[in-house]
Amino acid sequence: MSVDLNNYNHESYLLNSAERVRHLREVIGGRPVAILLHGHSISTLEERIEELKEYDIAYATLNYFSVLEDIIAKIGKELSIIYTSYPRSLIFRIVEIEQYLNRDSKNCFITTKDAYREEDMKIIVSSFIERFNNSIITTAEIPLKGFEPHSSVAPHYNLGYVPEWDNDNIPSSEYPLHTLGGFASMPGLIQMIIFGQSPFIMLFGADGADLINKVEYYNPEIVLKDDIDGGKHICLDTVFFNKNFHRTLKSLKNNFSLNPTILNVSKSSNYTPFERVSYDEAFERLRHFTDKSR
Numbered sequence: 001m002s003v004d005l006n007n008y009n010h011e012s013y014l015l016n017s018a019e020r021v022r023h024l025r026e027v028i029g030g031r032p033v034a035i036l037l038h039g040h041s042i043s044t045l046e047e048r049i050e051e052l053k054e055y056d057i058a059y060a061t062l063n064y065f066s067v068l069e070d071i072i073a074k075i076g077k078e079l080s081i082i083y084t085s086y087p088r089s090l091i092f093r094i095v096e097i098e099q100y101l102n103r104d105s106k107n108c109f110i111t112t113k114d115a116y117r118e119e120d121m122k123i124i125v126s127s128f129i130e131r132f133n134n135s136i137i138t139t140a141e142i143p144l145k146g147f148e149p150h151s152s153v154a155p156h157y158n159l160g161y162v163p164e165w166d167n168d169n170i171p172s173s174e175y176p177l178h179t180l181g182g183f184a185s186m187p188g189l190i191q192m193i194i195f196g197q198s199p200f201i202m203l204f205g206a207d208g209a210d211l212i213n214k215v216e217y218y219n220p221e222i223v224l225k226d227d228i229d230g231g232k233h234i235c236l237d238t239v240f241f242n243k244n245f246h247r248t249l250k251s252l253k254n255n256f257s258l259n260p261t262i263l264n265v266s267k268s269s270n271y272t273p274f275e276r277v278s279y280d281e282a283f284e285r286l287r288h289f290t291d292k293s294r
Contacts, residue, residue: 006176012113012140013177014129021176023134024108024196027080028058032200032286033193036061036068037186039207040216041266044279046071051283055290060193062185066096068205078103081196083110083189085141085179090115094124101132110137110192112179139177139188142170168247171195172255180248184237191248194258200289201262202282208238208270242272249273261289 008017034057036042053075060081061068069079082100084090090097090111101109109132116125129136170178171191179188186206193201207216253259264274265282277285 006173008176010140010175010177012138014136014138016134017137017177020134020137021195023106024081024110024137024192027106027108028193028196028198030197030199031056031058032202032289033058033060033081033196033198035189035193035201035203035206036071037203037205037207038064038068039205039266039269041207041269042068042071042205045204045265046074048279048283049074052077052286055286058198060189062189064093065100066093078105079107080105081108081110081189081193083185083192085112085115085139085185085188090121090125091118094121098128101128101135106135108135108137110139110188112139112141112188114141137177137192139179139192140175141188142175142178142180169251169255171248171251180241180244184233184241186237187241187245187248190245190262191252194249194252194260195256197258199260199293200286201260202286203262203264203266203271203274205266206264206269206271206274207266208241209234210238210270238270242270245273261285 006018006021008021014020032055034052036045036059049071052072057077058080059069059072059077060083061079062083065079065082072078079100082097084093097109100107109128111125116122125136176195179191190201190203249259262274263282263285264271264276265279267276267278269276
């Protein structure tokens with residue numbers, strides 16, 4: 001579906017959002033996208049990063065992005081897309097975000113209005129929008145359908161609910177930039193990469209968490225520095241994602257004919273919507289996709 005046929009007039013979207021989406025698609029340029037996340041398994045990517053050096057890949061991440069960009073910097077690459085819906089992340093990384101947007105290379109920063117609802121942040125982000133224009137997109141989060149008991153989560157993290165999404169047909173042409181609301185930036189990031197028309201997506205470090213095993217992060221002393229609960233929310237995030245994200249995938253396929261290959265390069269990941277593969281298999285399938293696309 002052409003970007004111009006969608007409704008970008010929602011109050012939570014920025015003016016000229018059609019042009020902003022077009023810019024996102026230009027940044028991705030029909031390339032594979034590697035989404036870098038903070039699970040411990042991404043340490044294997046750090047060890048094997050040279051194997052991606054010759055590929056034309058767009059790199060994307062969320063929130064605490066500098067520590068992950070250090071991995072791809074070893075092969076002369078940099079991030080093209082950053083997404084954050086977490087207010088604390090925006091506040092504590094505002095200088096780094098400005099430096100990122102000020103680069104010569106084309107890039108994109110995606111956030112939500114809820115992430116900068118405080119007056120001081122509104123002023124800063126508004127100045128960013130004025131200076132960096134189409135490099136910034138704001139999405140809107142879909143309202144959640146109340147809360148339902150989830151007793152297995154509550155004893156561990158004092159969170160006695162798992163929210164349920166209230167709409168089975170979003171995103172749609174009427175609400176193209178509405179994303180799965182909740183506690184994490186990952187659903188919105190993946191949705192926007194798909195909406196940006198990447199045909200082949202790899203998730204690195206998408207480990208998630210369960211209720212039994214200890215959550216392990218890549219460079220936790222940096223990732224968890226400003227996190228209020230020390231990353232314990234990842235368990236709820238995982239359950240929430242597994243319960244709801246299939247609806248996003250279905251809507252993207254039905255409403256926009258977007259159905260890319262998505263590989264979770266973490267065989268023991270707790271996230272269930274995507275095929276879980278080893279690094280060897282992911283790199284082989286990337287090679288095959290690249291050869292086929294030439």
